[in-house]
Amino acid sequence: SKSPGFAFPDWAYKPESSPGSRQIQLWHFILELLQKEEYQGVIAWQGDYGEFVIKDPDEVARLWGIRKCKPHMNYDKLSRALRYYYNKRILHKTKGKRFTYKFNFSKVVLVNYPILDMGQNYMSFCLICIKKRKKKYIN
DNA sequence: CACGGAACAT
DNA sequence: ATGTTCCGTG
Secondary structure, eight states: OOOOOOOOOGGGGOOTTSTTOSSOOHHHHHHHHHHOGGGTTTEEEOSSTTEEEESOHHHHHHHHHHHHTOTTOOHHHHHHHHHHHHHHTSEEEOTTSTTEEEEOHHHHHHHHOSSSOOOTHHHHHHHHHHHHHHHHHHO
């Protein structure tokens, strides 16, 4: 397979070996749910590009808790972790919209590739790339 | 709800 | 470092 020759956000390149990345990252888990149609009643892309709504906060927290073996996880705690992403420029809050956040895909793209148009394909392209990298580390 | 400080865990 | 837990503030 050929390399896309495309710069993804820094946070999309956290190698398995890097400390603090041995466990699954929350942003990765969020993308994982977003990717699966069976969770569209729980969390889904909605509104602007990169924007998603947590339709069932309790359920997302429950699933995250299962993944991390934290049975007492809840939305209060999960959302605190999401808020730490603001300064890291991974996410930001869509103000005024309840349970709505937005991935900072676009900004990174525009900074690194001013010419590149922001097609709808970028999101799926990014997800595919993350997937590929994941496989690479597993093998 | 949403925010962010602080202490703590891994 | 990346969260988890707890909590005061608006």
